[in-house]
Amino acid sequence: MNSNSEAGYQRVAKISAHLNPSSCSMEQGRVLGRMNCRSKGGASGFKVAILGAAGGIGQPLAMLMKMNPLVSVLHLYDVVNTPGVTADISHMDTGAVVRGFLGPQQLENALTGMNLVIIPAGVPRKPGMTRDDLFNINAGIVKTLCEGIVRCCPGAIVNLISNPVNSTVPIAAEVFKKAGTFDPKKLLGVTMLDVVRANTFVAEVLGLDPREVDVPVVGGHAGVTILPLLSQVKPKCSFTPEEISYLTARIQNGGTEVVEAKAGSGSATLSMAYAAVKFADACLRGLRGDAGIVECAFVASQVPLPNSHPVYIHPSATRHVTELPFFASKVRLGRTGVEEIYPLGPLNEYERAGLEKAKKELAASIQKGVSFIKN
Numbered sequence: 001m002n003s004n005s006e007a008g009y010q011r012v013a014k015i016s017a018h019l020n021p022s023s024c025s026m027e028q029g030r031v032l033g034r035m036n037c038r039s040k041g042g043a044s045g046f047k048v049a050i051l052g053a054a055g056g057i058g059q060p061l062a063m064l065m066k067m068n069p070l071v072s073v074l075h076l077y078d079v080v081n082t083p084g085v086t087a088d089i090s091h092m093d094t095g096a097v098v099r100g101f102l103g104p105q106q107l108e109n110a111l112t113g114m115n116l117v118i119i120p121a122g123v124p125r126k127p128g129m130t131r132d133d134l135f136n137i138n139a140g141i142v143k144t145l146c147e148g149i150v151r152c153c154p155g156a157i158v159n160l161i162s163n164p165v166n167s168t169v170p171i172a173a174e175v176f177k178k179a180g181t182f183d184p185k186k187l188l189g190v191t192m193l194d195v196v197r198a199n200t201f202v203a204e205v206l207g208l209d210p211r212e213v214d215v216p217v218v219g220g221h222a223g224v225t226i227l228p229l230l231s232q233v234k235p236k237c238s239f240t241p242e243e244i245s246y247l248t249a250r251i252q253n254g255g256t257e258v259v260e261a262k263a264g265s266g267s268a269t270l271s272m273a274y275a276a277v278k279f280a281d282a283c284l285r286g287l288r289g290d291a292g293i294v295e296c297a298f299v300a301s302q303v304p305l306p307n308s309h310p311v312y313i314h315p316s317a318t319r320h321v322t323e324l325p326f327f328a329s330k331v332r333l334g335r336t337g338v339e340e341i342y343p344l345g346p347l348n349e350y351e352r353a354g355l356e357k358a359k360k361e362l363a364a365s366i367q368k369g370v371s372f373i374k375n
């Protein structure tokens with residue numbers, strides 16, 4: 001290396017160290033720092049944190065969010081391996097500035113000032129387990145992370161991926177209620193993977209391009225609580241009774257299909273990262289003020305709600321989507337988060353029976369989450 005290129009190398013190395021606090025220890029002793037760099041980055045756009053960023057979902061999710069032009073700052077937090085993931089992703093020549101945060105002592109720095117927090121932290125299933133079997137470990141993880149959100153970015157939109165979603169969302173809500181920061185418009189359980197799967201499987205049966213298909217999936221995110229509304233598929237179409245039972249079972253068991261295929265090495269990560277980014281992008285476009293953004297999500301769907309931000313229910317809806325305090329529905333996303341929750345629409349007999357089963361299991365999962373914080 002000649003002296004010119006050596007000087008150039010030192011300049012770049014030191015710039016890199018200062019732009020990324022978590023990598024400073026690797027870079028100490030070099031001449032020029034990132035502090036001296038002319039570009040400070042993150043000028044416009046949204047600030048997004050991923051908690052659990054070094055995991056199976058977290059890594060591809062971080063990569064895809066780094067590619068999202070709406071993101072100006074991307075914070076990657078985990079209890080392991082964030083320096084490596086951050087260094088790697090930060091070299092992508094896209095706009096977002098990436099910073100890594102490692103361990104609980106850096107959680108507050110990871111969260112401060114964020115507009116959107118995406119949480120895929122927690123353990124995944126192995127074959128033979130239900131999502132509820134993850135409760136004992138993941139409930140505590142979600143509680144701790146949400147307490148951090150209360151302290152550092154109580155106004156952020158939260159996209160909660162960690163399972164069991166039917167219980168972790170009520171846990172998050174209780175943590176926020178306890179702190180007086182709960183805004184039901186801003187807490188969204190991510191059920192997008194159910195919609196992504198439903199679009200794919202329905203398209204396969206109909207011989208269509210999945211990008212042309214839109215299947216509403218309501219209820220929750222576990223087994224029978226996953227309720228595809230095949231009578232409302234767009235484009236308008238009809239199914240035989242055999243197709244309906246095949247599709248319903250495959251959509252409800254999509255997660256288990258992947259868990260079994262992975263044979264002990266985890267659950268869906270790549271399709272989940274894709275779904276999470278699709279959903280996060282919709283939330284960011286809503287925050288930006290784009291009109292007509294409608295997606296399915298597991299949200300608090302009862303009014304009136306504490307504090308001053310009642311969720312607006314579509315005028316043609318009954319007052320509650322169901323009698324349950326949380327339910328996955330089609331929601332319209334806007335500048336304040338969930339700005340409208342759509343009613344279920346007309347259900348056929350098969351779907352009405354599915355809804356009754358879903359509600360029974362959902363009620364117990366929601367109560368389990370609420371009790372975890374209250375008791």
Ligand SMILES: NC(=O)c1ccc[n+]([C@@H]2O[C@H](COP(=O)([O-])OP(=O)(O)OC[C@H]3O[C@@H](n4cnc5c(N)ncnc54)[C@H](O)[C@@H]3O)[C@@H](O)[C@H]2O)c1
Binds near residue numbers: 058121124272
């Ligand atoms: N909502 C959905 O549709 C959906 C889909 C797939 C997976 N999941 C769930 O997402 C979760 C993550 O799955 P995965 O495959 O990425 O698991 P993983 O084990 O590969 O990654 C989880 C990551 O979380 C981190 N983590 C653990 N405790 C943490 C803490 N206290 N703070 C921050 N990070 C912490 C781990 O270090 C790890 O890097 C699981 O609970 C899984 O069931 C949900």
Ligand SMILES: O=C(O)C[C@H](O)C(=O)O
Binds near residue numbers: 125221256
């Ligand atoms: O099935 C799982 O455990 C992970 C996730 O909820 C999924 O639907 O793929």
